[in-house]
Amino acid sequence: MLIVLKGMTLIDGTGQVIENAVLVFDGEKIIEAGHADEVHVPTESIFYNLTDKFVIPGLIDTHIHLDMHGMADTYHESLVEDKLRTIRAALEMGNTIRAGVTTVRNAGSANYIDIAVKRAVDEELVVGPRILSSGKIICMHSAGSGYFPGLYYEADGVDENRKAAREQLKQGADLLKVMATGAIMNPGGVPGASQLDVDEIHAVVKEGRKAGKHTAAHAHGAQGIKNAIEAGVRSIEHGTLADDEALSMMVDNDIFLTSTLSSNFWMLNARGKIDIPQFMSEKAKEVSKIRQENLHRAISRGVNVMMGTDAGTPYNFHGKNAMEIIQYVKLGLMDEMDAIRAATATAARGIGLGDRIGTLEKGKLADCVVLRQNPLEDIEFLASLGNIYLVFKGGALISGEVDTAQWSPVSPLGPE
Numbered sequence: 105m106l107i108v109l110k111g112m113t114l115i116d117g118t119g120q121v122i123e124n125a126v127l128v129f130d131g132e133k134i135i136e137a138g139h140a141d142e143v144h145v146p147t148e149s150i151f152y153n154l155t156d157k158f159v160i161p162g163l164i165d166t167h168i169h170l171d172m173h174g175m176a177d178t179y180h181e182s183l184v185e186d187k188l189r190t191i192r193a194a195l196e197m198g199n200t201i202r203a204g205v206t207t208v209r210n211a212g213s214a215n216y217i218d219i220a221v222k223r224a225v226d227e228e229l230v231v232g233p234r235i236l237s238s239g240k241i242i243c244m245h246s247a248g249s250g251y252f253p254g255l256y257y258e259a260d261g262v263d264e265n266r267k268a269a270r271e272q273l274k275q276g277a278d279l280l281k282v283m284a285t286g287a288i289m290n291p292g293g294v295p296g297a298s299q300l301d302v303d304e305i306h307a308v309v310k311e312g313r314k315a316g317k318h319t320a321a322h323a324h325g326a327q328g329i330k331n332a333i334e335a336g337v338r339s340i341e342h343g344t345l346a347d348d349e350a351l352s353m354m355v356d357n358d359i360f361l362t363s364t365l366s367s368n369f370w371m372l373n374a375r376g377k378i379d380i381p382q383f384m385s386e387k388a389k390e391v392s393k394i395r396q397e398n399l400h401r402a403i404s405r406g407v408n409v410m411m412g413t414d415a416g417t418p419y420n421f422h423g424k425n426a427m428e429i430i431q432y433v434k435l436g437l438m439d440e441m442d443a444i445r446a447a448t449a450t451a452a453r454g455i456g457l458g459d460r461i462g463t464l465e466k467g468k469l470a471d472c473v474v475l476r477q478n479p480l481e482d483i484e485f486l487a488s489l490g491n492i493y494l495v496f497k498g499g500a501l502i503s504g505e506v507d508t509a510q511w512s513p514v515s516p517l518g519p520e
């Protein structure tokens with residue numbers, strides 16, 4: 105049976121707004137999209153009359169850690185044993201899709217939990233977004249990697265990096281994640297310092313390409329960003345200290361930037377931040393302002409910026425993902441339409457799914473969110489669960505009117 109959504113205002117992800125619009129789904133795909141006068145509406149269909157509602161493409165979060173739960177001290181995440189973490193992660197993916205996020209790219213999980221959760225979603229054992237999983241994060245021997253047991257795969261030299269990439273692919277990874285610089289979230293990490301060398305990252309990129317998969321690089325410092333781009337990665341995660349040369353390289357090579365402002369936002373603003381380890385909040389404070397300024401520079405230079413939240417980091421609960429793009433608007437970095445595109449069309453291209461998702465057009469997968477209020481009027485409407493009327497993934501209705509009783513308590517709703 106075909107599904108018809110009609111009467112709504114369609115914000116289709118291409119930058120267009122269509123009043124009195126119609127979408128027709130056949131199975132998982134969109135077969136018609138446009139103004140009511142221009143679209144053939146089949147009579148034998150399931151109809152949703154969405155007059156006064158607003159429809160946007162399903163949101164895409166390109167940087168989460170699904171097996172981290174927003175605990176104040178990330179070290180405590182490691183103390184939750186894997187079987188329990190897997191179940192929690194699966195529940196949190198339910199929260200994520202109920203919040204309107206229909207696709208996520210996981211940027212590192214302990215012991216391949218992301219791959220297990222992805223399978224559970226694909227087999228429809230649990231409700232969740234479409235998941236791209238990275239497996240473990242490939243990094244060099246360094247002080248920080250012992251902080252999260254099972255999250256990192258240490259590799260030194262070209263041969264070990266090649267093998268590390270092959271291991272992730274063997275386990276079922278959809279993309280590869282490398283550490284081009286140090287990190288904020290572990291005590292030994294120096295965010296600005298370069299880590300894996302160009303030839304080491306290139307060995308990973310090359311293995312991924314052979315399998316049709318892209319590589320994402322964690323990179324704060326300018327030199328590490330340049331190393332990663334030279335090695336052929338598709339996206340830069342964080343990009344905190346990018347200099348002009350690094351930004352130009354991103355533009356020239358069509359690289360995507362995942363800024364993850366949310367990780368700083370929640371760490372610095374959430375209730376109970378006192379529990380956050382001092383080394384972490386100090387580093388977060390240090391980079392927060394720099395990251396905002398650099399994101400502004402990146403946007404003005406024309407870098408492809410896509411929504412990535414680092415969900416799972418302290419107080420950065422799964423299901424609060426939209427706060428990332430709300431920040432872009434609140435900080436004056438983007439207007440509402442561009443912010444929505446950063447979380448839909450641009451994000452889809454950035455994770456290599458631009459031909460399948462990200463816009464609501466004929467031939468694309470039917471992933472969309474129906475909202476009660478217009479996010480172009482106030483972007484904060486995206487953050488309110490009460491504003492989410494329906495969520496479809498691949499033509500299937502995932503949640504009817506959002507019932508907050510369905511919300512799993514593993515992920516508190518957090519401060520409103």
Ligand SMILES: [Zn+2]
Nearest residue numbers: 167169211414
């Ligand atoms: Zn991350």
